Amino acid sequence: MTYRNRIAILMLLDSLIVLSAIFLSSYILYDTFAMREDVLLISAIVLFVAHHVFAVFYGLYQKAWEYASIGELFIIFNTVTLSILFAALTQYVLQGSIMLRALLVTWMLHMLMIGGSRFAWRMFRDNWFQTIKGKRRTLIVGAGSAGTMVARQLLSSHETELHPVVFLDDDPKKEKIQFLGIPVKGTVKDVVDIVKQEKIEHIIIAAPSMPQSNLNTVFEQCSETKVHTQIMPKMEDILTGKVSINQFRDVEVEDLLGREPVELDTVSVSSYITNKTALITGAGGSIGSEICRQIAEFSPEKLILLGHGENSIYKIERELQNQKKGNIEIIPLIADIKDRARMFEIMSFYQPDVIYHAAAHKHVPLMESNPFEAVKNNVFGTKNVADAANEAKIGTFVLVSSDKAVKPTNVMGSTKRIAEMVVQQLNEKSNTNFVAVRFGNVLGSRGSVIPLFKEQISQGGPVTVTDPEMTRYFMTIPEASRLVIQAGALARGGEIFVLDMGQPVKIVDLAKNLIKLSGFTEEEIGIVFSGIRPGEKMYEELLNKTEKTERQVFPKIYIGRSVMDDQPSINLITKDLETINQNDVSNYVIKLANGQYDEVKKFSYLKTLS
The missing domain is CATH 3.40.50.720 (NAD(P)-binding Rossmann-like Domain)
Structure with a gap:
């Protein structure tokens, strides 16, 4: 049925009800048309005109009556009541009195028949027109x-x-x-x-x-x-x-984290992103691409997507182009953060207002096998981007770090801690606000346990868990990205921002939940304990004892500041890393990240500390 046909039918139905109701009320009360014929006729005409005027005013004919509720009933009440009042005024002017009883009955007939006709259609639609067979x-x-x-x-x-x-x-x-x-x-x-x-x-x-x-x-x-x-x-x-x-x-597993998600302070975020230029390294990764999506919502002038993998950058660039609002200029850049000259060139040319540094190697076992690659990417790469940001006088630099940087026992966590040292030392002498953001394991990110568990379940199991007592902090990709963005708004320089991630979750409980969510039982999909892998810890921390503060700077976001005393110069560290025997890299970075400076003084340049 077309819109015009629907309006015409409703107006015709109301017209019949309005014109007949006052005659019917007179007949019900007096068994005859007791009012003067001219007054009765004029009252009917006034009711007719007034009803349609108020019906149009209140949008009575635009309502979808199959979804009628109290709001629609109130509109009928207003329309009918005002129409009756106009009829009463007309009677008083014509004959000096009001046929009150007749108008009250007319009001009730209007409410009953007009309201009833609408709600009858809803009842018909809900109970007869719709069949539940096969549902x-x-x-x-x-x-x-x-x-x-x-x-x-x-x-x-x-x-x-x-x-x-x-x-x-x-x-x-x-x-x-x-x-x-x-x-x-x-x-x-x-x-x-x-x-x-x-x-x-x-x-x-x-x-x-x-x-x-x-x-x-x-x-x-x-x-x-x-x-x-x-x-x-x-x-x-x-x-x-x-x-x-x-x-x-x-x-989803994300729904079962047992924690309310952190929401952004949109006002403070808008103030440093809207109409500004934002650059994201590692823009094609799990965290980097989500940062891009959320930044795009705040209408930056330019959004620079920097990454090493052309396919991932192409994918996020196309997604943002298809969904972008306004006139955001999206700039995809294929570049390697290990290329120092290229980083300086990009920062000098584009002059971004804020940088989110998400590019990193993060897979713990792989980095244990390839320690020097972790150093080149996570340490040298971070230093290249940070030095370039300092040289270009960028406003804010946010390093995406990890809970594995706390008391690290593996190469990945150690390189992340050294990356924190890089930006913290630069912050001491720079006009750029350098900050770091630590969070736990990100559900669904590349290399996380969720895709692995899903793959194992799809293959019929078993699901492999390292240890029944192993725990981790978990958060979703959007949560992690929101924390990074909010940190930029809170940055004053030198801080380490940490999310209150609630209670740590046992990996085995996560596996059990995922098995249930996949529609299986533990009898159908077994769980096998494989033992702790090299570099892994039984549990993670978000701050050292010396870093912990009770100050909450934003709902569920805390701030810590690492102790800078006696830390060796990053320039000396990088010189050592360039010349050190690759067999000694793992031992060196782990000791350095844990503050065991006496242990690393045997390396050439750090002897100057003694």
């Missing part, structure tokens, strides 16, 4: 505004294969109450029994206000039913139009 019986966890929104969408949609039949909600006030004709039959603890009683085939978790720490518990209870469990999209994605409310998604 899957669905349980909705959460009977709040989000849950009822999901239920209404499912009831009114022809395309979905889901049909809601029952709610569960932990609010005792809602027990045995019906929403949209769907009963609340218990709490989440009753999910196993309710699934059996109601023959549930699908579960939707629709509780966006639920604390993140509770979601893991809810999912655990739902997973006991062996019924496919999904979660509604994020409200911000629905409101911004990225997804529709019925685009449910499977529960």
Whole structure:
């Protein structure tokens, strides 16, 4: 039905109701048309004109009545009431009195027939026009505004294969109450029994206000039913139009971290990014590409994507070009951070306002086997970019570091700690604000355990875990990227920013969750403990005791400052690293990163410390 046809039908229906209601009320009250015929006729005409004027004013004909609710009923009330008042005024002018009883009955007939006609269509659409044959019986966890929104969408949609039949909600006030004709039959603890009683085939978790720490518990209870469990999209994605409310998604490991995500202070971030030039090294990597996506939301003038791998840079550049807002100039640069002259050339030419240095080798076992490559990329590469930033007088430089830089036992963590020393020493004498950001393991990033576990599960298992007691801090790629961006806004120079990542997670628990999320049991997909690999620790820290402070500079973001006393000059360190025997590299960087300076003084240039 076209828009014009729909409007015409509604106006014709209302016209018949309005013109007939006042005559019908007179007949009901007096068994005859007791009003003077001229007054009755004029009252009907006034009601007709006034009703359509107020209907247009309040947008009565533009409403989608298949989704009618209290708001639409209130519009009908306003339209009918004001129309009756105009008719009453007309009667008073014509005959000096008001047929109050007749107008009250007319008002009630208007409300009943106009409102009833709209809600009758909704009832017809919900109960007759839509068939539930072949649809899957669905349980909705959460009977709040989000849950009822999901239920209404499912009831009114022809395309979905889901049909809601029952709610569960932990609010005792809602027990045995019906929403949209769907009963609340218990709490989440009753999910196993309710699934059996109601023959549930699908579960939707629709509780966006639920604390993140509770979601893991809810999912655990739902997973006991062996019924496919999904979660509604994020409200911000629905409101911004990225997804529709019925685009449910499977529960991801990220949802089970048990921690509320860190959000950006958009005002402070905008102040140093909007209409400025931002450069991201390692822009094609997991963290670098997400930083690019989030920076693009703040409308920089230029966004420079610097990376060594042409395919990854091409991919993120095309993605940003297709999704960019406004007139952002996106500049892809293929360059190696180990090329010192090229770094100085880029900084001098583009003069970025802020640099996010995400380029790094980060795979622990691989770097144990290739220590000098870790040094060249993570130390020399960082020094090249940082020196170039200092020379070009860049405003802010943010180094992406790692929790493995704390008391490092491996080459990767040690080179990251030395990279922190590079930027901290430069900050002492530079006009550029050099800061570092530490965070734990990033879920879904290249080389992380999640892609490995998924691959092992897809192959039928087993899933390999190093040790049953090994723990790690985890965060999502968007969280990590937000922390890096927020650090730029908080930077005053020399800080190490750390995210409050909650409690560390056992790797074995992560593996168990992923097996469940994949629809398997631990009996079907086994877990094998392979033992700790070279350079790994049983647990990670985010700050040394000497670095820890209680100062929270932003919700869930803390700041630490490494002790700079007696640290050898970075220039001396790099000279040693250029001349040192490659067999001694691992031992050298680990001792240096842990502050064991006496142990490394035997190397030529550092003897000057003694």
